[in-house]
Amino acid sequence: MTDSENGTLVPAAIAEPDLRDPLLYVNRELSWIDFNQRVLEEALDSAAHPLLERVKFLSIFSSNLDEFFMIRVAGLDDQCAAGINERSVDGLTPIEMLERIRERVIGQLRQRNACFFDDILPALKRKGIEFVSVSSLSVEQQQLLQHYFRKEVFPVLTPLAFDTGHPFPFMSNLSLNLAIELEDEESGAIKFARVKVPGILSRIIRLDQIEGLGFDDGRIRLLWLEDLVEHNLDQLFPKMRILQCHPFRIIRDADIEIEEDEAGDLLESIEQGVRSRRYGKVVRLDINPDMPHSIRSLLVKNLETYERNVYEIGGVLGMSALMELLKIDRPDLKDELFVPNNPLDDKRTADIFAEMRSGDMLLHHPYDSFKPVVDLIWQAARDPDVLSIKQTLYRVGSNSPVVKALMFAAEQRKQVAVLVELKARFDEENNILWARSLEDAGAHVVYGLPGLKTHAKLTMIVRREQEGLRHYLHLGTGNYNTVTARIYTDYSYLTTDPVLADDVTELFNSLTGYSKHREYRSLIVSPLNMRRWIMEMIRHEVDHQKHTGNGRIVMKMNALVDEEIIRALYRASMAGVKIDLAIRGICCLKPGIPGISENIRVVSVIGRFLEHSRVYYFNNGDHARIFLGSADIMPRNLDKRVETLFPVIEPRLVESIKSDLELTLSDNRKSWEMQPDGTYIRKRGGRPAVDSQRLFMRRSLRRKKNIKKKVKGL
Ligand SMILES: Nc1ncnc2c1ncn2[C@@H]1O[C@H](COP(=O)(O)OP(=O)(O)OP(=O)(O)O)[C@@H](O)[C@H]1O
Ligand SMILES: [Mg+2]
Incomplete structure (x- = not known):
C-alpha cells in the first residue's frame, strides 16, 4: 500500500493501521460542546470561584452557546436543507450531528438552570442580593415602579399586532419578546401581539437605583426587565384584556455570506452582510415549558422554523445577560483585583x-x-x-x-x-x-x-x-x-x-x-507554507526520535481540528515521539489509544483567564525550536486565513516559554485531561498542587515587588 501523505511505500506486512478510521476522531461540534461544558463546570463548582465569578461563567457559557447556534448549527442546518449527507471524519451525517447537539444542549441547559436557580440565587440571597418579582412588592412600591416604567421603558416599546390585517412582525436575532394573547373588550375578539423587551435597556433593573424606591436595609434587589414590562402591559393595550403573556427568544443564522469580487467595495458588501444577518433563518426558538401549544405552533409556523429548533427552558431566557450582575460593586463576591506587572517600570526612562x-x-x-x-x-x-x-x-x-x-x-x-x-x-x-x-x-x-x-x-x-x-x-x-x-x-x-x-x-x-x-526566511505564513511547515517539523521530530530517542513536541493552541496534521501526530506518536498538547477548546484527536496515540497527552486548562496563546515547541534533538503565533490547527487557519508563526531565538526567552509550557502541562487544579474515548476528566489533587494561572499571577506579583524595591533603591 502507499501512504499518500509522504509518498513512501510501506510494505503490507508492517502496514500502519488505518488512520482514517472514524473511531480515531472526535466530532468537531461535539468537542466544542465539551469545551463549553468545561466552562459550565466552572460555574457549577462552588469551591472554584467567588459567587459573582460563577455567574460570569454562566453568562459566558450562554453567550458561547448562542454563538455556536448562530454559526455552527446554522451551517449544519443549511447542509441538511441542501440534502448533504456527507459524513464527517468521525462518521456522522449533519442530521446526526444536529440530533446529538440537541440532546447535549438540553442536558446542559438543565444543568445551567439548576445551578443558577437552585444554587447561585439562594447563595446570592444569603449575601444580600436577590431577585424580586413585581407582584411581591407593596402596592406603593408597585406604583413607583409603574411611574418608572412610564418614564424609562414605555417610550421605547412598540407593541406589534398580529392578525390577518397585520403581517407577522419582524423579530431580530437574539431578541427577547413577549407573546401576548388579548381580548378586545368591545368586540370580544381574540388577538395576538408581540412586544420586544428592548435590547438597549439593562435586562436587570436595580430597584435601589430607582428614585423613591430605596430600601434602607442595604440589600440589593433586582428585577428582570421583562417582568416589569409584563406587569404594565395594560398601558400598551388600552381597552384590551391581557389573557396571557409568554416570553420567547430567537436565534438566527448569523453567518454572513460575503460576496467578494475584487472590483467591488468590500466595506459596502460587509455592511450589507451585517444588515442581512438580522434576517437570517431562525435556528433556535427558546420558550418556557408553560407556553400553550397554540402560541408555540403559531410562532414556529410564522418564524418559519421547525419543532426540532424549539428549546423549552424553564426560568429566564437569554442568560448571557447575567454578565450585568458583575457590575454590582461587591468585591467580596469577585476575584481579587489583579494588576499585572510592567517589566519596564524599573527603567529610568521608558524608552x-x-x-x-x-x-x-x-x-x-x-x-x-x-x-x-x-x-x-x-x-x-x-x-x-x-x-x-x-x-x-x-x-x-x-x-x-x-x-x-x-x-x-x-x-x-x-x-x-x-x-x-x-x-x-x-x-x-x-x-x-x-x-x-x-x-x-x-x-x-x-x-x-x-x-x-x-x-x-x-x-x-x-x-x-x-x-x-x-x-x-x-x-x-x-x-x-x-x-x-x-x-x-x-x-x-x-x-x-x-x-x-x-x-x-x-x-x-x-x-x-x-x-x-x-x-520567507524566518516567518511561517498561512496559507502559503504553514501546513507544509508543520508537517515537516513533525517529520523531523520523528527522525530525531529514530536517531536519538529524544523526540518531543509540545503544542499549545485553542483548537486542533485538521485531519492531515492529526494523522501526522498519530504517526509521530507511533514512532515514539512524546507529544503534549495543551488545547483549550476543540480537539478532534484522541490521545492514549494503544498502538496509535499512546505517546500523546491532551490537557485543557479552563480558569479565570482565557487560555489563548499559540505555542509550537519542537525538541529538535535538544536544540529546542519555539514558534509563537496566531494560528490554531484548523483547516481555516492553515488554508483560508493569513496567519503567521514566528521563531523566538534568544535562548533565555526560549527557556522561559518552555518553562511556562511545562507549568501549564503540570496543572492539576484547573486542568482537564482528555481520555482515549474523547471525554475529559478533571485533574484533581496530586501533590504539589499546581494551579498554573495562580502561579503565573504569583510570579508576576513577585516581579512587581522586586521592581518596586529596585526603583526605590535607584
Ligand atoms: N475565562 C474564560 N473561560 C472561558 N471562556 C472565556 C473566558 N473569558 C472569555 N471567554 C470567552 O471566550 C471567547 C473568545 O475566545 P476566542 O478564542 O474565540 O477568542 P477571539 O477573541 O476570537 O480570538 P482570535 O481573534 O485570536 O480568534 C469570548 O467570546 C468569551 O465569551
Ligand atoms: Mg475566535
Whole structure:
C-alpha cells in the first residue's frame, strides 16, 4: 500500500493501521460542546470561584452557546436543507450531528438552570442580593415602579399586532419578546401581539437605583426587565384584556455570506452582510415549558422554523445577560483585583526602542501588562524619526488606544498602513467604524486579500537612525485589544531582528499591494507554507526520535481540528515521539489509544483567564525550536486565513516559554485531561498542587515587588 501523505511505500506486512478510521476522531461540534461544558463546570463548582465569578461563567457559557447556534448549527442546518449527507471524519451525517447537539444542549441547559436557580440565587440571597418579582412588592412600591416604567421603558416599546390585517412582525436575532394573547373588550375578539423587551435597556433593573424606591436595609434587589414590562402591559393595550403573556427568544443564522469580487467595495458588501444577518433563518426558538401549544405552533409556523429548533427552558431566557450582575460593586463576591506587572517600570526612562535595541523582549499577558505594547505605538507616533507604522488589526475593541495612536501618527504625516480585517466575526460593525476614522486621519487602510481573513497579529515600525533604517517589530498571539489583554493569556514578542523585519516587510507588501512574495526566511505564513511547515517539523521530530530517542513536541493552541496534521501526530506518536498538547477548546484527536496515540497527552486548562496563546515547541534533538503565533490547527487557519508563526531565538526567552509550557502541562487544579474515548476528566489533587494561572499571577506579583524595591533603591 502507499501512504499518500509522504509518498513512501510501506510494505503490507508492517502496514500502519488505518488512520482514517472514524473511531480515531472526535466530532468537531461535539468537542466544542465539551469545551463549553468545561466552562459550565466552572460555574457549577462552588469551591472554584467567588459567587459573582460563577455567574460570569454562566453568562459566558450562554453567550458561547448562542454563538455556536448562530454559526455552527446554522451551517449544519443549511447542509441538511441542501440534502448533504456527507459524513464527517468521525462518521456522522449533519442530521446526526444536529440530533446529538440537541440532546447535549438540553442536558446542559438543565444543568445551567439548576445551578443558577437552585444554587447561585439562594447563595446570592444569603449575601444580600436577590431577585424580586413585581407582584411581591407593596402596592406603593408597585406604583413607583409603574411611574418608572412610564418614564424609562414605555417610550421605547412598540407593541406589534398580529392578525390577518397585520403581517407577522419582524423579530431580530437574539431578541427577547413577549407573546401576548388579548381580548378586545368591545368586540370580544381574540388577538395576538408581540412586544420586544428592548435590547438597549439593562435586562436587570436595580430597584435601589430607582428614585423613591430605596430600601434602607442595604440589600440589593433586582428585577428582570421583562417582568416589569409584563406587569404594565395594560398601558400598551388600552381597552384590551391581557389573557396571557409568554416570553420567547430567537436565534438566527448569523453567518454572513460575503460576496467578494475584487472590483467591488468590500466595506459596502460587509455592511450589507451585517444588515442581512438580522434576517437570517431562525435556528433556535427558546420558550418556557408553560407556553400553550397554540402560541408555540403559531410562532414556529410564522418564524418559519421547525419543532426540532424549539428549546423549552424553564426560568429566564437569554442568560448571557447575567454578565450585568458583575457590575454590582461587591468585591467580596469577585476575584481579587489583579494588576499585572510592567517589566519596564524599573527603567529610568521608558524608552521602548532603547529596550528593544538592547535585546528581544517577551511579555506574557495578562501576567505582564499590555501597556508596553500600547506605549510602543504611541512612542512611534510621537517620535520625529519614525517614518512609518504598519499594523494588522483584527479585534481592537471599542475606544482603542492603539487606534488612537495610529490616528495620531497619521496626522503627524507618518506613513501609516493598517490592515483592518473587516470580517472578524461579530466585530464587523466596530471594525468598519475604525477603518473609516483611520482613513479620515490620513492612514492607508486596506482590507486584506479577497477570500482570506487576516488573523496574523503584527506591527512594524520603521525608524531613521544613525546607522540607517531600523525596524521595530511587535509580533503577537493575541489581538491588539487592551480589554481582552487583561483576561486572555497571550504572548507579545518585541524584536528588531532584521531577518524577521525583512519577512514582515514582504508580508505587508503582499497584503497591501500586488506582491506575490512566496519566500520567507524566518516567518511561517498561512496559507502559503504553514501546513507544509508543520508537517515537516513533525517529520523531523520523528527522525530525531529514530536517531536519538529524544523526540518531543509540545503544542499549545485553542483548537486542533485538521485531519492531515492529526494523522501526522498519530504517526509521530507511533514512532515514539512524546507529544503534549495543551488545547483549550476543540480537539478532534484522541490521545492514549494503544498502538496509535499512546505517546500523546491532551490537557485543557479552563480558569479565570482565557487560555489563548499559540505555542509550537519542537525538541529538535535538544536544540529546542519555539514558534509563537496566531494560528490554531484548523483547516481555516492553515488554508483560508493569513496567519503567521514566528521563531523566538534568544535562548533565555526560549527557556522561559518552555518553562511556562511545562507549568501549564503540570496543572492539576484547573486542568482537564482528555481520555482515549474523547471525554475529559478533571485533574484533581496530586501533590504539589499546581494551579498554573495562580502561579503565573504569583510570579508576576513577585516581579512587581522586586521592581518596586529596585526603583526605590535607584
Ligand atoms: N475565562 C474564560 N473561560 C472561558 N471562556 C472565556 C473566558 N473569558 C472569555 N471567554 C470567552 O471566550 C471567547 C473568545 O475566545 P476566542 O478564542 O474565540 O477568542 P477571539 O477573541 O476570537 O480570538 P482570535 O481573534 O485570536 O480568534 C469570548 O467570546 C468569551 O465569551
Ligand atoms: Mg475566535
